[in-house]
Amino acid sequence: MSDASLPLLLMGPMVRRADINEVCIQFATSSPINCRIELAHYDTYCEHEPVRLGEQLFLHFVIIKPIGIEFPHDELISYRLFNNNKEIDLSAFCYPNKVTPEFAVPKTLNQILHGSCRNPHHPAKDSLVAANHFVQDKRSDNEIGADILLLSGDQVYADDVAGAMLIAIYRLIDLLGIYKEHPLDITLPEKLTDQLYQRHLYLPAVPWQKRNKIGVGYWLKKDVPHFSSLKADNHLVFFEEFIALYLLNFSPSVWQLIDFESIHYQASTAKCQQIFDNEKAALSVFKDGLKDAQVLFANIPSYMMFDDHDVTDDWNLTAGWEQVIYQHPVSRRIVNNGLISYWLFQGFGNDAGHKTKSLLTLFQQSFTKDKLWQFKAFDKTILEFNHWHYELNTVPKVVVLDTRTHRWRNEQNFNEPSGLLDWERLVELEGSLLTHEQVIIVSPAPVFGVKSIEAIQSLFNICGQPLLVDVENWMAHEGSAKKLLDTFRRDDTPKETLILSGDVHYSFCFSVQKRFGKHPNRIWQLTASGIKNEFPRKLINVLDKLDSILYSPKSPLNFFTKRWQMEVDKHQTKSKGQKYLVSDSAISLITLEAGNLACYQLIHGDGHITEFDLEEQ
Template structure:
């Protein structure tokens, strides 16, 4: 797979390298993202449909925009359609959209024309005969809302990719506007910049340089023998040392150098991995075998093992591509979108941003996130004159100069929110925010958090990475508050104060969990005491900073009595219920009676991983976890003026500002929908011999796999509601879809039903 083969194939590839991906969609506008190999003026038209989506009708919205040149062969645009006659889109209706592409010579092509080419003759993009992508707005009735979400999708992760299940959900209900998925939220780790398979990095380096049209000079420490290296000089499987020593990354410092052996560095590599994650275009060329690349026999075997997992991943990308074209997609980053432990604590920030290569890689990764994900999340930030548009202009200039325009490079850092470096120490500048240190950034920096509102629900998407508060009076490795005080105000309090009578459900997306399994929390506390915070992401969960968690809960319940959290990150799926009782301000008598406390409810739904199943999560998926380590009910008390919380026994009779109780909701036995009984798009796995099959039967039989608390295999979450006239019967439901391990692969779901009824404070708490 040489550079020449990719360059020769480029002419035979379709104009569209990835997309169309439907992004921010509302009654007032529709945004669609595409990546092209040549510049175009892209026009979008949104149409009403009839006959259950089968007949395309009147034009409802239109818009156009010119692509932005991010490289010689990479041109990206998120084009937005808006109302032409003052009418708005409605729920309960299926809409179709079409794109057209006009070249510099005035030649115009349709969507179907630019999707295919001699090397890619068929690209399914629709569920209807008219071959146009479709969507439906969230319904006014909450009990018909369908929200899909997931996280952590590593191409060479073990197990089948769960994101293609979304395509099956859409296909099965495509003609039913109130029952097909209405929104998709990807809550972190859409890519793994730090953990890349060697064969994939081999391709990403070649494709990345080709897309850019130049080779980026990656800066090294002043003490190095050379001042710069290119991505091509940093071979797959050989990047651990430079990742740790030159960039300061922590992915490989856990005595597991292989975790960073193929870390992404170059901007082209970060651009390219999104194309490989969302499109089959660059997977068409067969990858070389290990013996063709590696001289070492063991390295060749490792290459071939990773290649096998990659081929399984690639075989179903066509379903992912079709799904992303037919449901509005919203995202937020987590650490692996940049690098493992990204902004984990103050020490990480000083270690990485204080090194030229570390800072450049963070900038490259965040720029790729901005143009491949952030643009479509908040298209209003990328309109003329806004920070996003200025970022696109700077990125285009920097690429046109082959990385030589320092002014453009500094502008990119500014709009991405990277802090300036202190000229004396080369360390990133920080400033005080209350009792916390935060990264100092330009007021023109893009905001990554946002809110999406539908007919009866709202989704508040938090940025818990770039606005962390690092305790100013503690060790640099101390767990941070995932939101600093000013971030609480901007991202939560100001949003929650915008009360709307039609909003019945408030969902908050936090990429990391609020609460985790007790055993995992105990392990993290042990690592923290040992000072080994990079061993188990100590500091990534809300539970590791008691004052930050206390402030988070208090802020949530200032504005809402019921909140649903959607999270990921931890490679298993579960549901937890937190009953929270706050002292009533009007209570003139300080007492501990149940009447002195107002009830609130937090429901935590977690879906993880889409493709990164691990042995430990597979184990807790089974009955072994339920029998040997069942989760017990836990209790805390807390205070609001100086936010703090402590865990207590249920017999504690202190007089705090609030009390809470946590319990885990069991999963119901798996159900197999009719469409899940036959999944021919999955490749069958080999069965080596009778002994292997016998051990597999013992481990993967249905009885053993029917655990009680979590789903630990690759999975995708679907949220919906039972909403009745009687509030005591209302419930939020999480269906976790996963692949069965017994018999032939099938798709089933485990249901978690969480009552939304507010409980009064029991007398024994």
């Protein structure tokens, strides 16, 4: 397809960080542009950071700053995008009866949309569509609606990729001429169709000869895959694949270019064929919903944080996992490809480039004269980068945690789960909480999870299989658990702390208070997962009942957990058939009054709403 036949806008605009001093908007185009963004009624100037990723793919970050004043907060501001002096049509990104997209700079948070885990080929409906309908209804009533959109992990699934998605990825790579990386030392079948559902067989593995002779794996002559994902059949490998995946996750425009309906695959087995057909059907619904998702991103500031699937399942779960992955050149490259693409499409916008922009020069220097990426030098830089976490100067203050690259490793046993934060970052978190009446913490994994499920995870960990059940809860590491709980028990911590989490593919609402002491601090654990993913419903109902029996408020088993000094109350849904745990794709809506939690609801993919009862149980 020629440059002239491609649409100019390939992705976005997406409103990212927005405060009184600057607003960051990101988008992608098919050709280089000399752009500026104008905000209605305000004199501004723009800083433009273009990043070329292909012959016909340019990623743009535009930082808009006010001249002489500050941007107002908590009121809608419309914007227009120009290439030279020609306005680019943004009508597809507007709400009904609006001629331009609009956003508000958040200061006092009244409503927050929060969610995680958006798997395009999961059969559940995309809750971002329902979230957009909610904001659209509010805007039609001349209200802002949600102040911000927080996405706390697994915005993309790099390890769990549908067969039809992998074909779409390669069509888009060819169409846009997305630049490829220097060839890796990995041998995949030449034909893409021969790779489908077979890639896990070609990923790096530890040969059985190097395994410990004490284990049965050595005697069974069984290699150990480096990547522990149980759904790695179509795991992404190359940098260009990650870039295309992001475009296909965020933009409906690129789907219109690849003729999705013509994607076919003749599997060797009926089972594999059924999987492909089911995934393609789910993707067809997903791509149709992207029109709503792009409107939402264009009209509300969005903030993101990675979890494991943005890179690969179980990313940095144990020190042993890290040792195996980072000492192998191909495995290290795969992980770094996920991290680099996260930086480009998610991380840069979180801080408007204040710290993340420091990576840009070396990244661009990694592009060689033969138009290939050579990341040998850049890999070291991005692995050492330690500013993925960030804060929002809102009321309440928002503290977003990076629980993947600041791990507290178990130095005695490399196969034990690492703590989600190391000592230095926990001390920094402690400082962020002090002197505030209310604080919102975004932690991809719940701090206060379901005790029965954590007990099951502990059993697997004792058996030496932490990777099998993703033992990634805060209580799995003695040091990080103790330091975090000690922080929450301090008398000078906020009177109300909201912890927003995802990861687990079910949603719940717990309230927590320390058992001893006079400081009236309350912690709300609000977990919303997933936006387009679900835990098996029959199993979650069993675990819900099991947890209610084993860990009821008066159960003595509570005193055998690491958080025995904290009293955890579970809150049921108000709907018929009350539940503590909800497995039904949803994004959460958090309503605050004077900084305190007033209402916690789930907006489900089909539009219906579940509300949790916040009264004392």
